[in-house]
Amino acid sequence: MKALYIPVFLRNPELRPNQSHPSTVLGAKVFGWTALCALLTYGTYDKYLVPGFTDRQRNELIADGLAPDSADRLAPIPAGNKWPTDDSDQLVLATMGPELRTLAAIRHRLQFDGAPLCGFIHSINSSRMAFNILQQYFAGLREYDLLLCSSRAGMRTIETYLESIDQLLPPNVRYRARRVLVPLGVSIPTVDHKDRLVLRQRLALGPDHTIALYFGRLSQMSKADLGPLLLALSVLSRRGTVLHLVIAGDDTQMNEAPRLTALAAELRCLTNLTVWVNPSASDKHLLYSGADIFVSPSDNIQETFGLSVAEALAYGLPAVVSDWDGYRDLVTDGETGFLVRSLFPPDMGRLRLSDCTSSIGEEDLLAQSTTIDFPALCEKLEKLVRDPALRKTMGRAGRGFASDRLSWRVIVSRYEELWQESTQMAKIDYRRGIVGSPIFSFSLENSFGHFASEKRRSESECFITEEGREWLKRPDRFYFLCPVNGRLSPQHFADLLGTIAERSGITVGMVVDLVCSNGVRTSVDEVHWTLARLFKYGLVMSPERHRQARA
Amino acid sequence: MRVSGAARFVSGPTGKAQLEVAGRPMFELNVVAAFIWQQLAGKSSADMIVAQVVASFGASQEQARRDVTNFIEILKKHWLVFDEE
Numbered sequence: 001m002k003a004l005y006i007p008v009f010l011r012n013p014e015l016r017p018n019q020s021h022p023s024t025v026l027g028a029k030v031f032g033w034t035a036l037c038a039l040l041t042y043g044t045y046d047k048y049l050v051p052g053f054t055d056r057q058r059n060e061l062i063a064d065g066l067a068p069d070s071a072d073r074l075a076p077i078p079a080g081n082k083w084p085t086d087d088s089d090q091l092v093l094a095t096m097g098p099e100l101r102t103l104a105a106i107r108h109r110l111q112f113d114g115a116p117l118c119g120f121i122h123s124i125n126s127s128r129m130a131f132n133i134l135q136q137y138f139a140g141l142r143e144y145d146l147l148l149c150s151s152r153a154g155m156r157t158i159e160t161y162l163e164s165i166d167q168l169l170p171p172n173v174r175y176r177a178r179r180v181l182v183p184l185g186v187s188i189p190t191v192d193h194k195d196r197l198v199l200r201q202r203l204a205l206g207p208d209h210t211i212a213l214y215f216g217r218l219s220q221m222s223k224a225d226l227g228p229l230l231l232a233l234s235v236l237s238r239r240g241t242v243l244h245l246v247i248a249g250d251d252t253q254m255n256e257a258p259r260l261t262a263l264a265a266e267l268r269c270l271t272n273l274t275v276w277v278n279p280s281a282s283d284k285h286l287l288y289s290g291a292d293i294f295v296s297p298s299d300n301i302q303e304t305f306g307l308s309v310a311e312a313l314a315y316g317l318p319a320v321v322s323d324w325d326g327y328r329d330l331v332t333d334g335e336t337g338f339l340v341r342s343l344f345p346p347d348m349g350r351l352r353l354s355d356c357t358s359s360i361g362e363e364d365l366l367a368q369s370t371t372i373d374f375p376a377l378c379e380k381l382e383k384l385v386r387d388p389a390l391r392k393t394m395g396r397a398g399r400g401f402a403s404d405r406l407s408w409r410v411i412v413s414r415y416e417e418l419w420q421e422s423t424q425m426a427k428i429d430y431r432r433g434i435v436g437s438p439i440f441s442f443s444l445e446n447s448f449g450h451f452a453s454e455k456r457r458s459e460s461e462c463f464i465t466e467e468g469r470e471w472l473k474r475p476d477r478f479y480f481l482c483p484v485n486g487r488l489s490p491q492h493f494a495d496l497l498g499t500i501a502e503r504s505g506i507t508v509g510m511v512v513d514l515v516c517s518n519g520v521r522t523s524v525d526e527v528h529w530t531l532a533r534l535f536k537y538g539l540v541m542s543p544e545r546h547r548q549a550r551a
Numbered sequence: 552m553r554v555s556g557a558a559r560f561v562s563g564p565t566g567k568a569q570l571e572v573a574g575r576p577m578f579e580l581n582v583v584a585a586f587i588w589q590q591l592a593g594k595s596s597a598d599m600i601v602a603q604v605v606a607s608f609g610a611s612q613e614q615a616r617r618d619v620t621n622f623i624e625i626l627k628k629h630w631l632v633f634d635e636e
Contacts, residue, residue, distance in 0.1 A: 476555035476630040479573035490630055 003047040004419075005077075005093045005115075007103065009057055010036045012064035014281045025217065025250040027307045028122035031184050032096035033064075035120075038185055038408035040070035044416060045092075051077045065281075091115040092419045097122065098132055100147065100177060101139040108140055108439055114430055116422035117145040117177070118415070120184075121154055125301040125363055127355040130161050137165065137175055138440030144425035145177040146418055150184045150305035153325030157304075180418060183329065185411035186310045188403050191289050199290025203274055209244055210385050213291035213317070215284070215308045216249045218256035218277065221364050222302045224322075226256070227263055229297055232378045234267035236385070243385050245295075248276035248287050249308075288315040292391055293384050295320045297377060298327065299342065299370040301363060306330055314402040318394035320380045322372045330406075336398035338380035341373040456542075458509035462531070463546040464501040468539035472497055481533045496530050500540055552623070554592050555631045560585070572631065583608060587622050591632060597623060 013029035040048060050057075053076035061071050093103045093115055100119045107115055123129070149155035162175050200207055217223045226247055233245045251257050257275045264270040279287065288294075294312035298321065305326035312319050313330060319337030321327045333339040344366070351362045384391050404410065449455065464472075471477050478490030499514060500506060506514075512527045534540040541549070559571045560580075568585040570578040580588060586607065590600045597619055604615040626632035 474556075476557045476633075479555075479557040479630075482573065 001047065001089045002045040003049055003089055003091050004039065004043070004045045005049045005091060005106075006036065006039075007051060007093075007095055007106070008032075009050060009053070010096065011060065012066075012281075014284070015064055024252045026122075027217075027305070028097065030307060031120070031122065034187065034408070035096055035185065037066055037070065038187075038412050039415075040066070040073050042409050042412040043073075048074050049077050050074050053077075090423050092118060092423070094118040096120060098129065098147065100141060100145060101132070101135050104136075104139040104141055104145075104439070105441075114423070114426040116419060116426055117141070118148065118419065118422075119146070119177075120148045121150060121158060122304060123302045124154055124157050124161075124304055125353065127353050130353060131355060133158065133161050133175070134165050135440075136177065137169065137173055140439035141176040142426065142429065143176050143178065143434075144422040144429060146422060147177045147179050148182045148415075148418075149179055150182070151326030151329050152181060153328065154304040155179055155181055178422075182411065182414055182418070183326075183406055184305050184307055184310065185408040186307070186314045186402060186406050188314050188399075188407045189285065189288070191315060195286050195289035197290075199286050202286070203244065203246070205244055210242065210293070211244050211246055211291045212293040212295050212320075212381060212385075213287055213312070214245070214247045214249070214295050215287060215312070216296060216298075217253065218247065218249050218251040218260070218275075219254045220256065221254060221300075221367070223300055224296065224298045224303075225367065226260060226297070228372060228374055228377065229295065230260065230264050230267055230269065230273065232374065232381060233264070233272055234269040235378050236382055237269050237272055239382070241382050241385050243381065244272050244274070246274045246276055246287060246291065248274075248279050248283070251277040288312060288317065291315075291317055292388075293318055293320060293381065294337070295381065296327070297322045297340065297372040298324045299372055300367040301325075303327075310402060310406050313398035314406065316395040316399040318384055318391050318398060320377070320384065330401075332397075332401070336394055336401055338376075338383075340376045340380060343371045343373070345369040345371075456508065456532075456535070458507065458512075460508050461505045461543045461546075462500045462508060462511060462535075462540050463504055463543065464497060465538055465541050465549070467537075468497055468534070469501065471539055472501065481537060492526070492530050493534065496527070497534055497539055500534075505543070552591055552594075552596070553633045553635055554588070554626075555633070558631045560588055560592065570631070572629075577629075583610075583618060584622055587619055588626075591623070591626075 010032045012033045013023070013025045014033075039045075053074055058071050058074065061074075062068055091112055091114075093107055093112070095103055095118070098119045098121050100117050103117045103119070107113070107117065121129070147158070149158060158179055166174070197207060199211065200209055203211075205211070214226060214229065218226070220226070229245070229247075233243065236243050247260060257277050260275050261270060261273070264273045276283065276287065288311060294309065294317040296306070296309060296319070298306070303324060303326065306321070306324075309319055309321055309327055309330045313336060319331050321331050321337065321339060322342045323333075323339035324342055328339065331337045331339055348366065351366055353363070384394075445455075472494065475490055475494045478493035481493055482490060496511065496515060499511060503510075508528075508531060511531055512524055515527045516524055531540065535542075555572070557573050558577075559574075561569050561571050561576075568580040568582075569576045570580060570588065578584075583604065586604065587600055590603060595603070601612070601615045601619050604610055604619060605612055608615070610618070623632055
């Protein structure tokens with residue numbers, strides 16, 4: 001059996017803007033949701049395990065747009081250590097983000113040594129990401145674990161983080177997970193050409209009006225400064241090129257819309273502009289279906305891949321985008337759109353990515369002083385506005401690229417290929433006795449051993465109390481002492497308490513030896529835990545308390 | 552017979568009867584099992600319950616005795632029903 005473990009319960013972020021308190025729609029969240037849907041639609045695994053998954057959550061996922069058949073493929077994992085898998089099963093632990101450290105801890109605790117881990121990078125400009133990578137050096141990662149990078153540029157940044165960290169650590173401490181380039185997936189939509197007319201009616205435009213669409217979060221701090229795009233619109237308008245620009249996207253973070261409309265008014269191109277904030281999923285579909293050109297002058301290092309560019313290609317839109325990290329992997333200049341040159345400022349070398357809030361300020365400064373070649377932006381937009389045949393050719397090529405290289409069917413198949421490869425690598429490592437990097441963990445006793453008055457010793461004697469004798473007569477009460485995962489039954493408590501009743505003064509160590517040598521399949525840890533519960537509930541007592549009770 | 556104080560008969564979220572033990576769902580009960588449990592909780596003897604199952608569900612005497620005895624055995628095995636001391 002092949003099983004995929006997904007640790008978090010994911011929701012559709014694009015449905016949230018309709019609520020009274022909308023949360024920001026981030027590409028990483030959109031990816032998480034669509035990846036979950038795609039895995040459950042195209043994946044060939046037998047089980048998709050989610051911890052604590054409930055019927056209520058299943059219904060929420062269906063309300064968010066997951067097909068009921070797909071939702072039925074999700075299976076809950078009960079709390080505790082009991083998993084619905086066997087040793088012979090092929091298990092992969094995946095997270096939709098980069099948090100391999102948490103997955104490695106789960107693998108270690110549950111002794112799933114042969115289970116590969118899989119994580120994904122999204123925005124990597126945060127210091128949190130760099131420190132996350134640093135922590136992963138000590139997480140017990142293996143060579144067969146995977147950190148999937150969505151773009152070549154993103155992968156290169158990860159490599160530079162690793163090189164910087166490697167310089168600080170001894171040579172035997174190395175980052176173990178494989179970095180593999182896999183783009184984020186997109187759905188290939190069905191485009192209804194009637195939407196072209198519907199969109200123009202919604203915008204009160206003529207049926208042949210050319211529309212350029214920017215779709216993405218509206219944030220000059222962490223996405224793109226759209227001011228130059230408005231200036232381009234103004235320039236084209238003055239040259240007599242008729243173009244309507246729609247700027248659409250999440251505006252819950254920065255409230256950019258007033259700045260953009262004010263600038264457009266100042267540049268006398270407001271009539272050629274629609275700012276469509278917080279569009280719904282159906283608005284988004286209408287916008288992509290009805291537009292003629294996609295434009296995104298990203299200037300921000302927060303942008304690693306370009307999910308909206310990939311979506312635009314899938315809808316068959318030619319894309320005019322900045323020559324920028326992930327965009328470069330998606331748009332082939334002159335074939336599926338145009339890449340517009342981008343330039344960093346000459347003093348970039350003094351800026352640092354640090355673990356403090358002022359670091360964000362430096363990133364912001366960088367974005368503000370990054371240039372997207374303005375004359376080229378105007379020229380490429382103008383070229384596409386004036387040449388419908390070129391738009392059609394490029395759009396068809398873009399859709400073909402998205403279908404062949406970015407569609408979820410293709411991407412899910414690639415994931416499974418890599419997981420299979422990693423599982424084989426894990427088997428080879430196991431046969432060769434190769435161990436992973438050390439796991440950095442903290443001893444609870446070292447760290448917190450001084451919190452309690454003292455620690456019960458193995459030589460401590462155990463005596464049953466009057467209350468304990470009463471509970472032996474009513475053993476159903478032991479249900480209240482059982483762990484949530486149901487691994488231990490009331491019988492365990494009754495047997496242990498019975499043992500102590502028969503052997504008054506038996507030591508903790510002897511109880512453990514006796515129970516574990518009885519052929520009962522109970523571990524030392526479980527006996528210690530069970531005995532501690534009996535002490536905790538006053539059913540067993542120590543010699544001092546026993547003497548006091550007798551006196 | 553005495554039923555365990557740890558067990559509680561509840562209607563689950565889907566309307567199905569459940570036996571909760573120490574606050575956690577343990578058994579889902581069908582109509583007959585739910586009826587037997589409620590009779591046990593009302594301190595009816597096994598013989599009385601058999602008669603009531605025959606009367607309420609139209610089961611044969613043998614079938615009712617078999618069902619009641621089997622269910623009580625399961626409950627005893629799980630320490631949810633005890634013979635009175």
